[in-house]
Amino acid sequence: MLQQLKDAITSRLPELDLVLGWEMGFDPFHATPLYIREAADVERLVVGPWAVHNLATYLPGLKGKKVGIVVKGCDSRSVIQLANEGLIRREDVTVFGLCCDGVVSHRKLREKLPADLGFVEEAQWQADVLRARVAGQEVSVRLSDVLADKCIACCYPNALGADVLVGSERTASPQPVACQESFEALSSAEKQAFWQETMARCIRCYACRNACPMCVCRDHCIATSRDPLWLGQENSPAENFMFQMIHVMHLAGRCTECGECERACPVDIPLLLLRRHMNRVTQDLFAYEAGTTVGQTPPLLTFQVEEAGINERGW
């Protein structure tokens, strides 16, 4: 698959300003975004379970350039959604789509290792088994045991709307996400208590916001605006949770569930619990799933006097 992708990028590169992909990062457990500008850069490209980043996050900031982008299924939904909302010009983007086998959750991987991720000495994938040496100990871990939750629930492993599709197409077999089920089963008071405790460790760094491909206000976010000052700057569970609720509401009907918010969080706050919940609500009310249909407008960007899914007049 990698060679096929490299060939496709090499042939399209002359007509593009740059192509977004991944290369290996500071250790054998981390890939990092790669900006391919010249043919030689293509050699550094990697794909696979470490390619966790949704590169669509960079697209709105590259307006005016001819950009190629490598996407997994979930990332491809973000590209479609951004184009549907007019936040990027689809004709300026060349989409290199992957048929994806899933990516790792570094949080889950950490739980399978004898020591912290930072003590990795060597790591190699052999098919879907990771063999690594961590703090002097040999370990092997199956990908299925450390898959990101979004991959377990994935309905779209093959990139949607791609200009070039690479790899052999997979059939989706989405499973329910256990933590979501147990979260939904909590009472309101229990949910409140859960967020009180969890938000106590939020550092308001806004990695969740900036990693989100659909969070496009960026420099002009109401959470950091000074005039007017909408949200208190105090780092308390109440203010932190308020920020998350604003984030969720701004993503209602727009979130493509790529999970970047949760992955980016340096203190492992399970932010997808909120996003998935809101996505279920928009699906129930509007029968809408963000980023799955080219040309579709999200329900909260349109207005209808009577929504089919909302009973306004009946008792």
Next chain:
Amino acid sequence: MERFLPAAQLTALADDLAGSCHVLAPVAHAGSVVFRWYRPGMRLEFSRMASTSPKAATFPQTEPLLVAQRHEEHKQPVIEATLPPQARTVVLGCRPCGARGKEIFGPVFLGVAHDPYFARRREDALFISLVCTRPETTCFCSSVGGGPADPTGSDVLLIPVQGGFVARSVTEAGAAFLQHALFEDVGARGAEADAVVTQAQAAMPPSHDFSSAPAKLLARFDDKEFWEQQSAKCISCGACTYMCPTCYCFNITDDDLGLISRRIRTWDNCMSYTFTLEASGHNPRPTKAHRLKNRVSHKFSYYPSIHNGVIACCGCGRCIKHCPAGVDIRAIVHAAQEYAQ
């Protein structure tokens, strides 16, 4: 002074301390390890470095500076300046790099300007650091003036040995702390502790020489292309800044809640657009390239230039390890150092 703390007594020590002072310690919760104000029942986690730093002990993320309280509407408010109450704080289980962090930026708050908030917290805080036995892939403390057993900024160093920790005092306050009843006679464990320290120092990767960084970074000051390339994958969030033990920039805002208004100081973040946004609307750092340039150059060029060569980085590696995009500050400085015209 040298004493021994059995591993089994660690939680008992934290529990006991929490009865008489504020304890800031690395606590595990739902897969994460962060510094929290310890309460009995929390789970201490010493086996991995916390994602956040112990900076809050001397420089909390939120600090009230004054409170204006209106008792009746339309009447003058009563304004009260607030200083943190004099109260002992024990930081238990930070790493030597985290303890050193506050020493690096201390001159900013205790130099020309005297910051009573930092001064009081610094005076009241006791740092009990855990010596590192093995460097992580992101650790580079020894390249920026620290080390796995560096005593700078610590009152006591805990050295992991068989069955517990050899506790060595660095300061007088640290020696007094070791009088606590849960510490035992060290016996013959001193030699084992020495060996652990020697081994830890030997395990560090070769040090990188950053001495040319101040001049080399300054030489790239106007090089837009260099900084655009270096910052391309940065998403301009503030994770690196907020986890950093040495970042000290702050913002001041007024939080109004009905009849009570509080002026609070909070950590600021140089990766944010609002960081240098001027009242006129002009922003001298409008892009992430401008902002990352400032972050890196402040730490490795401007700060050492005016503070006797001290690099404003303790090499803990949190900014690298937890960066959502895998930006590596070491690689950026190296690129500037190796840049060929």
